[in-house]
Amino acid sequence: xxxxxxxxxxxxxxxxxxxxxxxxxxxxxxxxxxxxxxxxxxxxxxxxxxxxxxxxxxxxxxxxxxxxxxxxxxxxxxxxxxxxxxxxxxxxxxxxxxxxxxxxxxxxxxxxxxxxxxxxxxxxxxxxxxxxxxxxxxxxxxxxxxxxxxxxxxxxxxxxxxxxxxxxxxxxxxxxxxxxxxxxxxxxxxxxxxxxxxxxxxxxxxxxxxxxxxxxxxxxxxxxxxxxxxxxxxxxxxxxxxxxxxxxxxxxxxxxxxxxxxxxxxxxxxxxxxxxxxxxxxxxxxxxxxxxxxxxxxxxxxxxxxxxxxxxxxxxxxxxxxxxxxxxxxxxxxxxxxxxxxxxxxxxxxxxxxxxxxxxxxxxxxxxxxxxxxxxxxxxxxxxxxxxxxxxxxxxxxxxxxxxxxxxxxxxxxxxxxxxxxxxxxxxxxxxxxxxxxxxxxxxxxxxxxxxxxxxxxxxxxxxxxxxxxxxxxxxxxxxxxxxxxxxxxxxxxxxxxxxxxxxxxxxxxxxxxxxxxxxxxxxxxxxxxxxxxxxxxxxxxxxxxxxxxxxxxxxxxxxxxxxxxxxxxxxxxxxxxxxxxxxxxxxxxxxxxxxxxxxxxxxxxxxxxxxxxxxxxxxxxxxxxxxxxxxxxxxxx
Numbered sequence: 001x002x003x004x005x006x007x008x009x010x011x012x013x014x015x016x017x018x019x020x021x022x023x024x025x026x027x028x029x030x031x032x033x034x035x036x037x038x039x040x041x042x043x044x045x046x047x048x049x050x051x052x053x054x055x056x057x058x059x060x061x062x063x064x065x066x067x068x069x070x071x072x073x074x075x076x077x078x079x080x081x082x083x084x085x086x087x088x089x090x091x092x093x094x095x096x097x098x099x100x101x102x103x104x105x106x107x108x109x110x111x112x113x114x115x116x117x118x119x120x121x122x123x124x125x126x127x128x129x130x131x132x133x134x135x136x137x138x139x140x141x142x143x144x145x146x147x148x149x150x151x152x153x154x155x156x157x158x159x160x161x162x163x164x165x166x167x168x169x170x171x172x173x174x175x176x177x178x179x180x181x182x183x184x185x186x187x188x189x190x191x192x193x194x195x196x197x198x199x200x201x202x203x204x205x206x207x208x209x210x211x212x213x214x215x216x217x218x219x220x221x222x223x224x225x226x227x228x229x230x231x232x233x234x235x236x237x238x239x240x241x242x243x244x245x246x247x248x249x250x251x252x253x254x255x256x257x258x259x260x261x262x263x264x265x266x267x268x269x270x271x272x273x274x275x276x277x278x279x280x281x282x283x284x285x286x287x288x289x290x291x292x293x294x295x296x297x298x299x300x301x302x303x304x305x306x307x308x309x310x311x312x313x314x315x316x317x318x319x320x321x322x323x324x325x326x327x328x329x330x331x332x333x334x335x336x337x338x339x340x341x342x343x344x345x346x347x348x349x350x351x352x353x354x355x356x357x358x359x360x361x362x363x364x365x366x367x368x369x370x371x372x373x374x375x376x377x378x379x380x381x382x383x384x385x386x387x388x389x390x391x392x393x394x395x396x397x398x399x400x401x402x403x404x405x406x407x408x409x410x411x412x413x414x415x416x417x418x419x420x421x422x423x424x425x426x427x428x429x430x431x432x433x434x435x436x437x438x439x440x441x442x443x444x445x446x447x448x449x450x451x452x453x454x455x456x457x458x459x460x461x462x463x464x465x466x467x468x469x470x471x472x473x474x475x476x477x478x479x480x481x482x483x484x485x486x487x488x489x490x491x492x493x494x495x496x497x498x499x500x501x502x503x504x505x506x507x508x509x510x511x512x513x514x515x516x517x518x519x520x521x522x523x524x525x526x527x528x529x530x531x532x533x534x535x536x537x538x539x540x541x542x543x544x545x546x547x548x549x550x551x552x553x554x555x556x557x558x559x560x561x562x563x564x565x566x567x568x569x570x571x572x573x574x575x576x577x578x579x580x581x582x583x584x585x586x587x588x589x590x591x592x593x594x595x596x597x598x599x600x601x602x603x604x605x606x607x608x609x610x611x612x613x614x615x616x617x618x619x620x621x622x623x624x625x626x627x628x629x630x631x632x633x634x635x636x637x638x
Contacts, residue, residue, distance in 0.1 A: 019124030023065040024115070026058060028376055031113040033369050039401075041365035042358060044393040045337055046277060052379065054397065055369055057389065060381040061106055061116065064099060064389050068125040076132025082381065082389035089385060094136045094143045094155045100129040101391040104166040105398070108173035108180075118181050127183050130166075133159065134194050141194075141201030142208075153208045154218040160198045161221040161281070162391055163191070164228030165398065171232060192233065199226055203241040214264040216253040217274040219245075220282070223295075227285035246291065250298050256524045257428035257437060258305025262328050265433040265455055268309070268321050269329030271302070276337055277392050283341040284399045296344050303348045304525075307416050308426065308439050310334065310351065311446065311465060313472040316413070318614055319351070320473040320571075322448040322464040324491060325435060327456035330479045333613045338395070342412075343402040349412035355403045418446040418467065425514060425533050425549075428525040436521045438512070440533050440549040444468065444635040447549060449535060451508045457484045460491035461508035463547065463554075468635050471592025473571050475633075476618070478611065480505045490569060490611050490618060494539050497563035497624065503539040510535035553595075553634035563626040568596065568633075569609075571616040578619070580606050585621055591638045598623050598631035 033055075040054035067080030074091035081089040084096050103126040106116040116122045136144045138151050145155030170188075173180045182188070202208050202222055212219030226242035229235070254260055262270045279299060286292045310319035323331045336357070342348035353361070371377045382388045404412070413419060417426070418441050426439040435452040448464040458479045466475035478490035480501060493502030512519040515531030533549040543560035558566065570587060572578060577588040583600040586593065598604070602625040609618040623629060 019120035019122075020070055021121055023062045023119070023121045023125065025062045026113075026115060028059075033366050033375070035111075035113040037111075038362045039397060041362045041369070042396055042401075043361065043365070044396050045335060045353070046273065046390070046392045046395075047387050048333065048335060050387070050393075051365065051368075052393065053365060055376050056378040057102060057393065058106070058114070059376050059378050060389065061102065063381055065103060065122060065125050068103075068128055070124070070128060074132065076128035076130070078129060081383050081385040083387075083391070084385055086385040088146065091132070092136065092144050092148045092150070093146065094133055094159045095145055097129055097133045097136075098158060098162045098391045099389060100126060100133065101162045101166050101169075101394060102389065103129060104169045105394055108169045110173070110176065120181075123181060123183065127187055130183070130191055131187060133163075134190055137194050137198065141197035141199075142205075143198060153202065153211050153215070156198050156202055156208070157212075157218050157221055157225065160195060160202070160225040160229075163195055164225050165281075165394075167191070167195070167232065168228055169398070195229055196233070196235070196238070199229060199238055200241070203238070203245055209245070213252045214261055216249075216260045217262065217270050217278065220249070220253065220260070220275065220278045223291075224278070224281040224285050231285075243291070246294070250294070254298060254301055255430040255432065255435075257430040257435065258301050258308075258525060259430075260302060261432065263456060265325075265327040265459075266430070266435055267326040267328040267331075268323035269326060269331035272306070272310075272321070272331065272334050272337065273329075275302075276339060277395055280338060280340055280395050280399055287340075287400065292344070296341060299341055300345055300347075303345055303351075305428070306351065307347060308418075308428070308437075309448065311418065311467045311473060312350070312413065312416065314470060315472075320465060320467070320476050320613065322437075322450070324460040324462075324464045324477040324479055325437075325450040325452065326479050327459055330458070332476065332478055332611070338401065340400050340402040342404060346408070346412055347415055349404040349409050350416055352409065353403055354406045354409045356406050358403050417441070419469075422469075423530065425528050425530055426526070427512075427519075427521050427528050429521040429523050431523045436510075438521075438533065438535070442549070442551055442553075444552055444637065445474075447554065449547065451510050451535070451537070453507045453509065454505070456482075458482045460493070460502070460505045462502075462504035463492045466594075466633065466635075468589075468592040468594070468637075470637055471589040471594075471635075473613075473616070474587065474589075474592075474594050474635070475569060476571050476613065477569055478618075488611075489567075489620065490609060491567065492569055493567055494543075494545060494558055494560065495565050495567060496542065496560075497565055497626075502567055503542070503545075506540060508537050510537040552636075553632055555630065555632045558629045559627070560629075561627065563624070564629075566602075566623040566629060566631065568621040568623070570594075570606075570619045570621055571613065572608075572619045573615045573617075578606065580604055593636040593638060595634045595636065596621065596631060597634070599625065599629055601625055602629055602631075 043051045069077045077091040107122045142151035143156040143159045286295045309322040336353040342352045422443045424441045428437045438449040440447045446467040450461045450464045477492035487501045493504030495502045513534045514529040536546045546557045548555045579586045585596040602623040605622045611618040
C-alpha cells in the first residue's frame with residue numbers, strides 16, 4: 001500500500017536532518033541506583049511476576065527508539081517486535097505504534113539521570129512514529145490493526161487511549177518548562193485533529209458500539225481517552241456523547257453475574273488484566289468529579305465478582321482464579337494489583353499491595369538492581385513480541401496510585417465471602433452467555449462449580465476450584481486448548497478411555513437441587529437455599545454424572561457404559577505429602593488434608609504436569625474404570 005503523504009506534516013530539509021543520528025545508550029557509569037526515585041522501582045503488576053521498573057525500560061529504550069524507521073517505506077514504523085505478536089508486527093498495525101508513549105515519557109521526563117529529556121534524536125523519532133500513526137486513519141476516523149485499511153474498534157480505541165497520554169506528557173513538560181522543545185506545531189495540530197476525529201467516530205458508530213458490548217475491554221478505555229482530550233480541548237459534543245455511552249455501559253458491559261463481557265462471555269485474563277488497567281486510567285480522570293460515583297457503582301459489582309472467583313493463599317502471596325470457563329485467554333492466578341479506586345471501594349483493597357509491601361518492594365528492587373556487582377541488573381530485551389516493551393507498564397508511574405495500610409487490607413480480606421462466612425450456597429448467572437456459577441462454602445472447604453453451553457473451544461466447565469482455609473488451593477481446573485482438535489489435559493472431568501477431551505470441555509447443563517428440592521439459577525446473583533447442593537448433568541450422549549456438596553466434602557457418581565477416566569487436577573507443593581493407595585489418595589499440606597476415596601475397582605495414576613502456579617505443580621490424578629464410579633473428596637484440618 002502507498003502511504004498517504006498528505007497525512008504527514010511537511011518539514012523543511014533542515015528540519016528533516018535534525019535528530020536523525022542514533023539514540024545513544026545510557027552510560028550507567030555516570031548514574032547509580034540511588035539516582036532513580038522510589039516510584040521508579042515499583043513493578044507495574046500488569047503481568048504475573050513482572051518486576052521490571054523504570055530502570056529496565058530506560059536501559060533498553062535506545063534499542064526501541066533506534067528501531068523506528070527514518071526512511072521510506074513506512075517512515076515512523078517501530079520495526080521491532082517488542083509489544084504485539086510478531087505475526088502482527090507490520091506497518092499497518094496501529095497497536096505496534098503504541099510505544100510512542102515510551103518515547104514521549106523519556107523525552108519529557110526531567111530527571112538528572114535521563115539523558116533523553118528534550119533530546120533531538122528522540123524528538124525526531126517521536127514525531128516520525130506519530131506521523132506514521134496518522135497515516136493509518138480512515139477519512140471517517142477509524143484506525144487499522146490487522147491489515148491496510150482494515151479498520152476496527154481496538155485499533156482505534158487503544159490508539160486514542162495512548163495518544164491521550166502522550167498529549168498529556170507533552171503539555172505537562174511545556175507547562176513545567178516553557179523552553180521545552182515541543183514537537184512541531186503543524187504535526188501537533190494534525191494529531192489533535194485526528195484524535196478528535198477518532199473519538200467522534202467511536203462514540204457515534206453503532207457497529208463499534210455493538211462490538212464493544214461484546215468485547216468491553218476495547219471500549220471502556222474510551223471514557224479516559226475522551227476525558228484526556230477534554231482536559232485540553234473542551235468540546236460539548238464529545239463530552240455529551242462520552243457521558244451518554246458511559247451511562248449506557250452500566251447495563252450493557254457488565255454481566256448480571258458481575259463480570260465484564262469478553263466475546264459476549266467470560267474471560268478472567270481480560271477482566272483482571274486489561275480491564276483493571278482501563279479502570280486505573282478511568283479513575284485518574286473521574287476522581288473527584290460527578291462521574292466518580294457512577295464509576296464506583298459499576299466497579300463495585302465487578303469487585304464483588306472477583307471476591308468469589310479469586311481465592312487467596314493462606315500466606316496472602318497470590319490468588320488462584322476460577323478461570324476454566326474463560327473464552328479467550330488462560331489465567332490461572334494473579335498477584336496483588338494496582339487498583340486506585342480501592343481508595344473508595346474497601347473490598348477492592350483485598351487485591352491491592354499495601355503501603356508496607358510497596359516500601360519493601362522498593363527496598364528489595366534497589367538491592368536487586370545492582371546484585372552481584374552487575375549494574376543495571378535488568379533482564380535482556382526480548383524481540384519476540386508480547387510484553388517485552390509495553391506501554392501499559394507506564395500506567396502505575398504516570399497515573400494516580402493508592403495503597404492501603406496493612407490493617408485496611410486485612411479488613412478487606414476479612415470481607416471476602418469465603419473468609420467472612422464458613423457456610424453458604426451462592427449462585428451467579430448470566431443471560432447473554434447462559435453461564436452459571438455456583439459457589440459452595442463449608443467449614444472445611446470452598447468450591448466453585450461452572451456450567452453452561454460451550455461457545456469457545458477453550459472453555460471447560462464443572463468443578464473449577466477446591467480451596468482449604470488452612471491449605472489454600474487444592475484443586476484447580478484450567479482452560480482447554482483453543483483448537484478443538486487438541487487438548488492441554490489440565491481440566492477436571494470425565495473422559496472416554498478412547499481419548500479426546502473431558503466431557504466437561506463441552507456443554508454442561510445441570511439440574512440443580514438443594515436438600516432434594518429443585519433450584520433454578522436466576523439471572524443475577526445471590527445466596528440460595530442452604531443445605532446439601534447437587535448438580536446432575538449428561539456426559540455428552542454417553543452417560544451422566546452427579547456432584548454433591550455436603551458438610552465435609554463432595555461426592556461424585558459417574559455412569560458411563562464404556563471404559564472411562566476421571567481426571568482430578570491436584571495442585572501439589574514441594575513440601576506436600578501425597579500417598580496413592582488402593583481405593584484412596586491422600587494429600588497432606590501442613591494441617592490441611594484432602595482424602596479422595598474411590599471404588600477399589602478403579603485404577604489410580606498420578607502424573608505430574610508441566611503446568612505450575614507459583615510453588616504448586618499440577619499432578620493429574622486419573623481414576624480409570626468402566627460402567628460406574630463413585631468417589632468422594634473430603635477435607636480435614638489436623
